Amino acid sequence: MSPTMLWRFRPPPPRHDGTGVCWHTAAAAARRHGGMLAFDAEDFHSGEGGDGEIDAFRMRLVRRIEGRILPGCAYSTAAAPLIGKAYENAYGLHPTTLLNVFPLTMAPDRPVDRGPDGRLRAYWFSQTIGLDRGLQSFIRGMAQARTNVTLDIRGSDRWGHGGTLLALARELGIGDRVTLLPLGAPEEMARLAAPYDLGLSLETDITENRRLCLTNKIFTYLLAGIPAMMSDTPAQSTLAPELGVASMLVSLADPQGIALALDRLAAPAMLAQAKAAAWRLGHERYNWDKEKAVLIETVAAAFRDFSPILGGSIGPVIPVTSPSDPAPISTTSSGFTYPGNATYVVQVVMGGVTGTATFQWLRAGQNAF
Secondary structure, eight states, rough: OOOEEEEEEEEOSSSTTOOHHHHHHHHHHHHHOOOOOEEESSOOGGOOSSHHHHHHHHHHHHHHHHHHHHGSSSSSOOOOHHHHHHHHHOOOOOEEEOOOOOGGGOOOOOOOOOOOOOOEEEEEEEEEEEESSSSHHHHHHHHHHHHHHHHHEEETTTTTTHHHHHHHHHHHTOGGGGEOOOOGGGGGGGHHHHHHHHHHOOOOOOHHHHOOOOOHOOOHHHHHOOOOOOOOOOOHHHHHHGGGGEEEOOOOOOOHHHHHHHHHHSSHHHHHHHHHHHHHHHHHTSSHHHHHHHHHHHHHHHHHHHHHHHTEEEEEEEEEEOTOOOOEEEEEHTTEEOOOOOEEEEEEEETTOOOOOOOOSSSTTOOOO
């Protein structure tokens, strides 16, 4: 029996012409090879447009493409609960939440304790420094805080927006406390964040998608062992109770409120408690070593649902260690503990003949099987 193939895709932001080439490519590949199609939504793509006729036209095209392709997917995942809810409302999908988290191998070996020095060190990173990232509000809050707060901003300044932020800091009298840093390697993000006291995830509400998403910044900070300051978007407001003292919600329209939150966090006992909670959450809950079990079980369920169509039955998911990851397979009370970079095999029985369907998570951040 030939193996059943699963084509899983996470689209990049739709092209400006709205054609969504990779969507059609993945769907065509699944049809041609008689396989299943799966969809991973890191964003709510039809909610990424801004104001204006061009964006409105582009979003109509995205909705048309999504409406034709997504209902035929064997399963779907979403990087935030509210993104999943948006796809459910739009197309009747029922995405499984699969958070944008990272493996423990990217974490520092231990929490970084610099000791009290009278400063609160804040950190923000992204691929590109922009003016729609909430940083202006934070800088204004810094200027009003009693605490000596510093801010390091890491990312490409290809559009010159970093200079605008530095000019704002100088205008507010804190120019010596804001620094621009170059891009860092993706696999080093958690370790680069670890020496700080606070990480920033200040999403704005410029698009519907921004209101619904949970970016990887939050989970990078937790893995690094530092608390996250989050703007009060619906998605981040929903997550905050789960993070407890490892997070704080602020309004970007209220710099004074940001200042008060900074002063509260600067208290040594509060800061120690917040950092300990962040480290615990990053290592016990919000990491890929935990989250990947969600993906494995979701894929296994898709194969189980697909099997009766072929007149067969599906056995358990059996992880087979790949040569690149010789770690032993272990079992827990809830099933398998899955190593990274392993090949997973689903046993398929049809007409008395046992065959297999295989899939593999290749590496962190790669989203094709």
